[in-house]
Amino acid sequence: MLSALDKKLLRDLGRMKMQAIAIGLVIAVGVVVLVMMDGLFHSLSQTKDTYYDRYRLAQAYAPAVRAPKYLLNNLAAIPGVDSVMGRMRGGGLIDLPQEDVPISAAVLSLPDHGVPRLNDIYLAEGNQLDPSRENQAILLRSFANAHGISPGDTISATINGARRKLEIAGLAQSPEFLISMAPGELAPDDKRFAVLWMSETSLGAAFDLRGAFSEALFSLTRDAKLPQVLDRVDQVLANYGGTGAYGIEDQASNRFLTEEIKGLATQSKILPPIFLAIAAFLLNIVISRMIQSEREQIGLLKAFGYSSFEVSAHYFKFVLAIAIGGALVGCLIGVMVGRSYADLFQQYYKFPFLVFRVDPQAFIIGILVSVFTASAGALFVLRNVFALTPAVAMRPPAPADYSTAGGFLAVVNRLFDQPTRMVLRRVARHPGRAFGAALGVGAGMGLSAASIGLMMTFTTVVDQTFDYVDRSDMTVVFAALRSDKTLYELNALEGVAQVEPFRVVPVIMRNGLHSHKGALTGLIANPQQFRAVDKNLNPIRLRDDGIIIAKSLAKKLAIAPGQTMTIEVQEGERPILSMPIVGIAETLSGAPAYLQIGALNRALKQPNQISGAYLQIDEKYQSELYESLKAMPFIAGASLKSTSREAFETLMDQSAGSMRYVMSFIAAIITFGIVYNSARIAFAERARDLASLRVIGFTKGETAFVLLGELAIMVILAVPIGIAFGIGLNVAIVEGFSTDLYQIPNQLQPEAFGTAGIAVLVSSIFSGWMVKRNMDGLNLVSALKTRE
Amino acid sequence: MHKLNGDTAFRTQGLTKTYGEGAAAVHALRGVDIAIPTGEMVVLLGPSGSGKSTLLNILGGLDDATNGTAHFFDRELTTMGERALTLYRREHVGFVFQFYNLMPSLTAKENVELVTEIADDPMDAEHALSLVGLTERINHFPAQLSGGEQQRVAIARAVAKQPTVMFCDEPTGALDSKTGRSVLNVLQTVNQELGTTVMIVTHAAATAAMADRVIHFADGGVREVIENTTKLTADEIEW
Numbered sequence A: 001m002l003s004a005l006d007k008k009l010l011r012d013l014g015r016m017k018m019q020a021i022a023i024g025l026v027i028a029v030g031v032v033v034l035v036m037m038d039g040l041f042h043s044l045s046q047t048k049d050t051y052y053d054r055y056r057l058a059q060a061y062a063p064a065v066r067a068p069k070y071l072l073n074n075l076a077a078i079p080g081v082d083s084v085m086g087r088m089r090g091g092g093l094i095d096l097p098q099e100d101v102p103i104s105a106a107v108l109s110l111p112d113h114g115v116p117r118l119n120d121i122y123l124a125e126g127n128q129l130d131p132s133r134e135n136q137a138i139l140l141r142s143f144a145n146a147h148g149i150s151p152g153d154t155i156s157a158t159i160n161g162a163r164r165k166l167e168i169a170g171l172a173q174s175p176e177f178l179i180s181m182a183p184g185e186l187a188p189d190d191k192r193f194a195v196l197w198m199s200e201t202s203l204g205a206a207f208d209l210r211g212a213f214s215e216a217l218f219s220l221t222r223d224a225k226l227p228q229v230l231d232r233v234d235q236v237l238a239n240y241g242g243t244g245a246y247g248i249e250d251q252a253s254n255r256f257l258t259e260e261i262k263g264l265a266t267q268s269k270i271l272p273p274i275f276l277a278i279a280a281f282l283l284n285i286v287i288s289r290m291i292q293s294e295r296e297q298i299g300l301l302k303a304f305g306y307s308s309f310e311v312s313a314h315y316f317k318f319v320l321a322i323a324i325g326g327a328l329v330g331c332l333i334g335v336m337v338g339r340s341y342a343d344l345f346q347q348y349y350k351f352p353f354l355v356f357r358v359d360p361q362a363f364i365i366g367i368l369v370s371v372f373t374a375s376a377g378a379l380f381v382l383r384n385v386f387a388l389t390p391a392v393a394m395r396p397p398a399p400a401d402y403s404t405a406g407g408f409l410a411v412v413n414r415l416f417d418q419p420t421r422m423v424l425r426r427v428a429r430h431p432g433r434a435f436g437a438a439l440g441v442g443a444g445m446g447l448s449a450a451s452i453g454l455m456m457t458f459t460t461v462v463d464q465t466f467d468y469v470d471r472s473d474m475t476v477v478f479a480a481l482r483s484d485k486t487l488y489e490l491n492a493l494e495g496v497a498q499v500e501p502f503r504v505v506p507v508i509m510r511n512g513l514h515s516h517k518g519a520l521t522g523l524i525a526n527p528q529q530f531r532a533v534d535k536n537l538n539p540i541r542l543r544d545d546g547i548i549i550a551k552s553l554a555k556k557l558a559i560a561p562g563q564t565m566t567i568e569v570q571e572g573e574r575p576i577l578s579m580p581i582v583g584i585a586e587t588l589s590g591a592p593a594y595l596q597i598g599a600l601n602r603a604l605k606q607p608n609q610i611s612g613a614y615l616q617i618d619e620k621y622q623s624e625l626y627e628s629l630k631a632m633p634f635i636a637g638a639s640l641k642s643t644s645r646e647a648f649e650t651l652m653d654q655s656a657g658s659m660r661y662v663m664s665f666i667a668a669i670i671t672f673g674i675v676y677n678s679a680r681i682a683f684a685e686r687a688r689d690l691a692s693l694r695v696i697g698f699t700k701g702e703t704a705f706v707l708l709g710e711l712a713i714m715v716i717l718a719v720p721i722g723i724a725f726g727i728g729l730n731v732a733i734v735e736g737f738s739t740d741l742y743q744i745p746n747q748l749q750p751e752a753f754g755t756a757g758i759a760v761l762v763s764s765i766f767s768g769w770m771v772k773r774n775m776d777g778l779n780l781v782s783a784l785k786t787r788e
Numbered sequence B: 001m002h003k004l005n006g007d008t009a010f011r012t013q014g015l016t017k018t019y020g021e022g023a024a025a026v027h028a029l030r031g032v033d034i035a036i037p038t039g040e041m042v043v044l045l046g047p048s049g050s051g052k053s054t055l056l057n058i059l060g061g062l063d064d065a066t067n068g069t070a071h072f073f074d075r076e077l078t079t080m081g082e083r084a085l086t087l088y089r090r091e092h093v094g095f096v097f098q099f100y101n102l103m104p105s106l107t108a109k110e111n112v113e114l115v116t117e118i119a120d121d122p123m124d125a126e127h128a129l130s131l132v133g134l135t136e137r138i139n140h141f142p143a144q145l146s147g148g149e150q151q152r153v154a155i156a157r158a159v160a161k162q163p164t165v166m167f168c169d170e171p172t173g174a175l176d177s178k179t180g181r182s183v184l185n186v187l188q189t190v191n192q193e194l195g196t197t198v199m200i201v202t203h204a205a206a207t208a209a210m211a212d213r214v215i216h217f218a219d220g221g222v223r224e225v226i227e228n229t230t231k232l233t234a235d236e237i238e239w
């Protein structure tokens, strides 16, 4: 049997269901963010780990030119090495009839029999290789799908200079190539990068590597010290063209994925607390006002001899019902949203499976935080209510003392008509209440502004990258270094308006203990096509006496202009250079470092060498140009800016960055929740007064004005608060969304504030309209008869 | 339940109550000295604003006094803490308020149960409602009841817990003579059969005829106390 008090609880919940739902929703979305982010983070990292584990992804890689197989024994003997595998690895070009330029591919060997000890593949379609047929290959599935290639098809490829027809035996996925990024591209593009797996026998012949390997893969023991292992490996391979062993953290695909997961981890640390804190704050305001309006009933219960504890317990149950209800719904939606997001990630990263997992801790934290903040809100007011004796708490609707509000009201009296005076007096009488509500709406608006600002900034990042940094129409990458005379050849092609060279050199940059495996880019001093820009987007003139490095890279290396860094070149003679940093470039993606191309070539003692060019083209001749480029065998790839841009946008929309849409949606819900609640509470507090106004002859319109005028003042007060709040929030959120893959600058977007302001306005008008409908339907008699 | 010693239910000495401070101070009670024997039916009369409700609130443990002492049997109310006052109200006091003060979200019966659930030896809620003639309307919400009906629910609520003392602040103010009489009848029955001390504040001077003791209040103090030698029953009162 329910006690009378519990019946009251249920009826009160029923009576205030719209409001309870609105509050519950605010809590729910706070929890959604927490659970969803946590789920995404855990699922992605768990899936990655499982995938790596299941397909035995190597933890270290050592490329060489030609190392005899018996060296594998020496490598296996290195302390810290668990297992070793040698394979052949080379580059190739795939020439598809429908593509204008050949596409670069990595070509890897698979053992003739059995599965590879390390870096196994997941054969998704078709068959394993038949080692007796040397023109068979397994193709990377994402590439095959992007071009509509199926098992059984034949493609034409150039491997080690020889053109051959390859029969596609099967399509495979591999944890080694979750991300396929063509050289010189900013974002992964399935179409532009291929992987071919062929049998050891067939590649041994193609690469002239019979009895040898050109890449050693390692798995390590638990206690292995990676730097030591790499050193020892380098020693072993030094005489066989070893170009420097590296750990998995420098493996391209893994680095990309790791950055994404790191991004999610940062987001899941920064965003949920912000959303929960705001939800908590709103909840606090709403609950405290709600309990405030129950003052009389609390007094009455106490008069009957209910102890403060019992009365508190009653209201706590009320609050808990809303908080736990909201939190549970939040957990549920969080899992659902997180799950569908994880599916999106799965597609983008092409995991063959997905381990979806939410840390139970996230549920617990979500529920606890909701319950705790809701109770704190209740506690705060209950304490005040209990400070009153029951007699005071029960006194009939205390006609508030408007006599002391002073000079302000004198002015009000002279200037305004009666309803306006009522509005202003009420606000002046309870400035704390009006301010609290304004603070709540302001917080909602700030959150919206920051979220919308973030969305806009993402667009800005894309625009800036392609309008200021990369202004070329096409990037051409050579298969090998070439003389800069090639520029004349390119320039002579019909449709080419302008040509600018670049040289990209793989390097390891070091500053003390900090290091980065990346590339040094040589450009002309005053490039027009591809530029380094400062934070005002003005081009930076490249120097020949030092390096301009990306802000993100400077941060990673903990280096500043004036300091010197060590550069270990990873090709050719592999010299070790030491160069000063002379400037910082604002980059939005990647972590580039720039030097004048002449100086770079001098340092490498390879004058006049270039590895590619940026072209400005005349669109009219685009297809002819493609034909000509295709005919030039030294060209490894040509990418159109529009294609790169699309890939970049896809990256930001399907990876961690896509979270911004969810954020904005949630911010909108929170904003609406608080505005609606404020309006409801104002109405509940005043229902009786408003009914009295109607009874003494005020029209519905005038009565509505008294209530909605108050709402309007609250919204007006909320705007500056929202702006201040949004500015602060912007900084925190931007931090959370920046990764090594792309940096989100801390830009304030005035339009975002405008949009958020409009959102608040629309919510207010809608809430006002809902409340007005309620008010018009107000039953005057019953409103006057009972005090609620 | 604690044993109650003595036969004076209430005794006050120099009881004062001041609201506010300085120039704005309102002296609601200016030194009240009264003694009320247990089991009596007491009627408080006096002009509006004279402090009747204030006195009832203090004796009922709802409000604290500014100065002076008030005893309930041998216990001093004026020094009791919040917890002790709560227990006092819970165990001994039944209230009928000037403004009915029903819980709007509970039905008539549930409003009564709200009190019987925490009482030591309550009567059945439906029985209490039948005493005030509301058998028919026990499942109605306050908003569906007339003012007089709401007041009767409030009385049933106070009676149901079988309190030691009952405070009724203008229990008949909103009622016609017939219902008023039946309400007073209930109070008289409670007083006579259960031995409950009943204090009634009223503006209807005629009610004084059924009291053991009539206290005339004026300007925050007792002007006159009259002990009736003969009492009328509620039915005999002239309205």
Ligand SMILES: Nc1ncnc2c1ncn2[C@@H]1O[C@H](COP(=O)(O)OP(=O)(O)OP(=O)(O)O)[C@@H](O)[C@H]1O
Pocket: B019, B020, B026, B027, B028, B046, B047, B048, B049, B050, B051, B052, B053, B054, B055, B098
């Ligand atoms: N919270 C308060 N603040 C200031 N003054 C108060 C307060 N409560 C009561 N008073 C004043 O104390 C005096 C006594 O009030 P009380 O309610 O006891 O009168 P009453 O005799 O019950 O009057 P009525 O017959 O009209 O109910 C009145 O002058 C009233 O204005």
Ligand SMILES: [Mg+2]
Pocket: B052, B053, B054, B098, B169
């Ligand atoms: Mg009174």
